[in-house]
Amino acid sequence: MTRVGGAARITRRRFLRAAMGSGALVGTGGLVGAAARSWAMEGHDAPPRGVPRAPYDLDAALVEPEVRRASGGVLETRLRVGYAYRDIGGYRLNMRSYEGGSPGPTLRVRPGDTLRIRLVNDLPPNPDPAPADMTLPHQFNTTNFHFHGGHVSPGALSDNVFREMEPGKAYDIAIAVPSDHPAGTYWYHPHRHGAADIQITSGMMGALIVEGDFDDVPEIAAARERVLIVSEVLFDHRGTIEGYDTVWPEAVPRFLAVNGQRAPVIRMRPGEVQRWRIVQAAHEDNLRLALAGHQLDVIALDGIALPGMRAAESLVMAPGQRADVLVRAGAPGTYALEAVANDQGYPSPVGPLARLVVEGEPLAMGLPAALKPAPLAAIRDEEVTNRRRIWFSTIEPERPEAANYQEFAFLVCDTAFDPARVDHRIPLGAVEEWVVENRDPSDHVFHIHTNPFELVAVNGAPVTLEWHDTVIVPRNGSITFRSRFLDFTGRFVLHCHMMNHEELGMMQVVEVHAP
Secondary structure (H helix, E strand, O other), X not given: OEEOOOOOOOOHHHHHHHHHHOOOOOOOOOOOOHHHHHHHXXXXXXXXXXXXEOOOOOOOEOOOOOEEEOEOOEEEEEEEEEEEEEEEOOEXXXXXXXXXXXXXXXXXXXXXXEEEEEEEEOOOOOOOOOOOOOOOOOOOOOEOOEEEOOOOOOOOOOOOOOOOEOOOEEEEEEEEOOOOOOOEEEEEEOOOOOOHHHHHHHOOOEEEEEXXXXXXXXXXXXXXXXXXXXXXXXXXXXXXOOOHHHOOOOOOOXXXXXXXXXXXEEEEOOOOEEEEEEEEOOOOOOEEEEEOOOOEEEEEEOOEEEEEEEEEOOEEEOOOOXXXXXXXXXXXXXXXXXXXXXXXXXXXXXXXXXXXXXXXXXXXXXXXXXXXXXXXXXXXXXXXXXXXXXXXXXXXXXXXHHOOHHHOEEEEOOEOOOOOOOOEEEEOOEEEEEEEEEOOOOOEEEEEOOOOEEEEEEOOEEEEEEEEOEEEEOOOOEEEEEEEEOOOXXXXXXXXXXXXXXXXXXXXXXXXXXX
């Protein structure tokens, strides 16, 4: 085994991406392989080899998930987890899902509401026992529920990612949303270690919106909202995901999707303004999003409203991140929303996400001249009570291009995840500054549960202060953030939100305790 430590190291990703770029075929254990992936990413029909086919409507309109909204201070609902067939991008897939859809229903609450879910796990029994090495993927039909970005209790029946929700049983979830919770765009997904990557990649995800962030900004309140959940679609030759080898090779057949659709159509009138709530739910990759002929006016990141609108020609989003953007339609025509070239230490995927069709009578709508102050106060130097430093690193075999996933190790502070070990104990009331280093030649994505953090520096250089729960840690670089641990005790986790990195050990346990 060789520890990755410099850009000259030929990593598995660099080898496989280069192989695909040169047209070489890479073995994928019986999958369609690199040729099919390249074919699909270019927008063509894939070669008819094995994968179940389905009709593909090139002009299908974007379909937004069903909405379930709180009433009288409570959102009480059921989420059934089970297999469901879905036709997407010319393929017939049989995947794990919420409520038979991908994504699942959009849950909408307000600060002070309670979210009550009866989660019914109708997946079949696990065929495999728990492994001796718990860092390896296992038991893909056991699940749980995570409110990603939620500043809520991590214990008991709340946002408790240590729960084991077994097949054939039903479980109650009760999450009290604090009355001062930042309103914005969040999402939910499974977080049961060993199965989370497979389940999210199957399409088990959904938007969770805390309403009220821009109710008093007339230009935003008047804009039509759209939920866009971006994902990478992966599958094997049967149109399923039943082994971890399906999601591990870089060359597995895959394409990008929005709301479980491949390149759907979004229609707007010239001059119309819409608010797009974008959730980046990809399996592994950072994506650079761009809308041809238009700028993206960003009003919130990771569920936290910005103090001022930021215009962007393109927007890099890591898995787990959210961005709320205003889009004002230009002249009549068809414009591509796509993932464009991005370097994350290896090339990010590129390809179509959706098509914006601008047509009809003009609609005179404006963008806001100003936004209200940010909902969270900046953390002052004198507030900081402690400082920590952690680092992400990877151990690879001598020939990573030919290796199986069991031969890799993804580590935090040179250790693999152990759910029985507490890595950080923090007294309630602490305000801390952390440095997170990335010692690898490709990017990682830092995410921590329960408490948002204020990003203050990248590679040691100060940045415009903004709040996140998920952020890219640049290759051979670092981020610095500050966070308040004021409201909740209990255990939760930090990890890389590239899901295969988390699944193979790049995660730690944090415990906030009463002093």
